[in-house]
Amino acid sequence: MTALIIGGSGSGKSEYAEDLAVSLGGGQRIYIATMKPWDEECRNRIQRHRKMREKKQFETVECYRRLKELELNKRPSVVLLECMSNLVSNELFGLWEEGDIPVLDKNTAAAEIVEGIINLERQTDHLVIVTNDVFSDGDCYSPQTNEYRQVLGSTNELTAKRADMVVEVVAGIPIKMNEGIN
Numbered sequence: 001m002t003a004l005i006i007g008g009s010g011s012g013k014s015e016y017a018e019d020l021a022v023s024l025g026g027g028q029r030i031y032i033a034t035m036k037p038w039d040e041e042c043r044n045r046i047q048r049h050r051k052m053r054e055k056k057q058f059e060t061v062e063c064y065r066r067l068k069e070l071e072l073n074k075r076p077s078v079v080l081l082e083c084m085s086n087l088v089s090n091e092l093f094g095l096w097e098e099g100d101i102p103v104l105d106k107n108t109a110a111a112e113i114v115e116g117i118i119n120l121e122r123q124t125d126h127l128v129i130v131t132n133d134v135f136s137d138g139d140c141y142s143p144q145t146n147e148y149r150q151v152l153g154s155t156n157e158l159t160a161k162r163a164d165m166v167v168e169v170v171a172g173i174p175i176k177m178n179e180g181i182n
Helices: 013-023 040-055 084-093 109-123 143-162
Strands: 002-007 029-033 058-062 078-082 126-132 165-170 173-179
Touching: 002 013, 002 143, 013 078, 013 126, 013 165, 040 058, 078 109, 084 109, 084 126, 084 143, 109 126, 109 143, 126 143
Parallel strands: 002 126, 002 165, 029 058, 029 078, 078 126
Antiparallel strands: 165 173
8 A cells, every 4th residue: 555645844744644654554664764964953853753753663764865776675564755855856956965876857857756666665565655745835936946846746646646545634634635546
C-alpha cells in the first residue's frame, strides 16, 4: 500500500504520516530523511526529530538525492519518506558539495523521483510519503521558485495517481481524498 500525505507547513501532516506508518505494522520501520543538514539550526532540528522517531521505532536512512538508487538492507514492513519537497529541491538545485552529481532538469526530475518511489514500493509492504502543498500561499515568485513549484506539483500529481490512499492534512485534520483507487 502506498499513501501520499499532503499539507501545508505546520499542518500536522508529519505527525499524521508517522502515526499511519506505526499503525501499518509492527515490523521494521524505515524513515527516509531527505532534508540535508545545512546549518546548526537544521542539525539540531534533525536530531530532535530523530529522537522522537526512535520512540516510534523508526530507523533513519538519509537519502538526499537519487532515490531510485537507494537499496534497503532488508525488507521493512513500512517505509516513511519525508519529505518530497526537500527531495525535489535537492534534485533540482543540488547539495552544493564538491563532487555532487549533476542536478536534474525540470523536464526529467518528476519522472526520476517517481522511479525512486517505484523502487521503494518494490522493497516494502507499505510506503507512506509526505509532501508539501506549495500552491496555497502566493503566486509572485522568482522563475527558479516557480520551476521548483511546478516540478513538485508534477511529482505530487504522479505520486497521487500511483497511491492507494491520498490524505490532505489541514490544521491537524486528515481529509481523505481517495482510498483504494489502485
